[in-house]
Amino acid sequence: MEGSLLDGVNKPETQEVEDMTVLEKKHSVVIEAPNKIGKEKKFKVVVKVGEHMEHPNEPGHFFEWIELYADDTFLSRIHLTPEKTHHKLITEIKLNEPTKLVGRARCNIHGVWEGEKQIKIE
Amino acid sequence: MEGSLLDGVNKPETQEVEDMTVLEKKHSVVIEAPNKIGKEKKFKVVVKVGEHMEHPNEPGHFFEWIELYADDTFLSRIHLTPEKTHHKLITEIKLNEPTKLVGRARCNIHGVWEGEKQIKIE
Amino acid sequence: MEGSLLDGVNKPETQEVEDMTVLEKKHSVVIEAPNKIGKEKKFKVVVKVGEHMEHPNEPGHFFEWIELYADDTFLSRIHLTPEKTHHKLITEIKLNEPTKLVGRARCNIHGVWEGEKQIKIE
């Protein structure tokens, strides 16, 4: 099973969108949040896929779920339904120290993908 | 266990917020969406709790998850973490006929609560 | 989308396996549990699909999750991974009055299916 996208956690080999493969563009997990936030101040986080290139959202090929971690602390997971919902986890969180937000999303055909964003404290 | 809030699905006895008990105000499931939408046009839905009166969001007392159905069709479910995330499911959906959106949310102490909103098609 | 298996909750039209269609045989939700149990005595419940005819368990066609309710009270849900896990929810529960156990399972191609089993108290 070595080398299968269905095993382990996948990441694009580059952060430069123009250098990504089509597969990477479709599956990149993008985290939208401020670069710097106030300590313990609530802020909005969006974890999304299909931002660099549209990903199918149909019964045979879709994202099953998207999850959000603060470093390795579980925060939230949303379960999706193909065709019926969109590919986003939207929530509000608070942090009290510099944190790496980590998003993961599972495509039923191409496995789990991961993206991250470093958040600083003002 | 008859009569326990932990069994079955709870609803406020009234839709008038001022007539609700404190328990009902804290646990009412509120669905925010347009009253009327275009057929197959994407629109935003927010399912939330603690809107009429704040609900605790702490390890010993919190909402575990919130889910959204279109009539009895499952659409989405978000899992929450006490203290760390807020009490909302936010998504975008499309409908092609008049539909009753149904939201459910589970409080670990006071069980599952349900709210609904009828959506018309333009 | 009227009439689509992907909307609402599907059930076989008959309980007689030999009279079921192939689709019904593959998607029937079967609940394995004693017919009669002691009040508040722990017993094992298995909720399974593909019992009357094998259902695919591959990335493009699989059961995403299986859930168990006691009447309309949520008890448990298991999330599955195609190819890697099997199609069963196995748990232990207690009941204190006659209860209809309800199982639901979602196939990504053919929607949500429901089965039930009435449990008596000794």
Add this chain to the structure above:
Amino acid sequence: MEGSLLDGVNKPETQEVEDMTVLEKKHSVVIEAPNKIGKEKKFKVVVKVGEHMEHPNEPGHFFEWIELYADDTFLSRIHLTPEKTHHKLITEIKLNEPTKLVGRARCNIHGVWEGEKQIKIE
């Protein structure tokens, strides 16, 4: 929040049950599976908590979910209901190479705990 059990992933400091603290005994994640299995042969895995010392299973203090990974590949997650279900994830899987099974479980009061078991191939 540094040092809080509610952040990150907790593990007992020792594998010797008699040397564990009460907190560790109650929250240890135990994986029951054969030490050695046949390649691609289905085998049963049980992921459980409260094995070394009973853990509460009540509305204010309970395990919300238990999950299973093969190395870092997600396999399954079961959502539980306090008082109503037990603390176990039971499934069947196949492996084709030596694998570290990893179980995680979240207690609402004491956070996420992790256990593991190495599986050899015959």
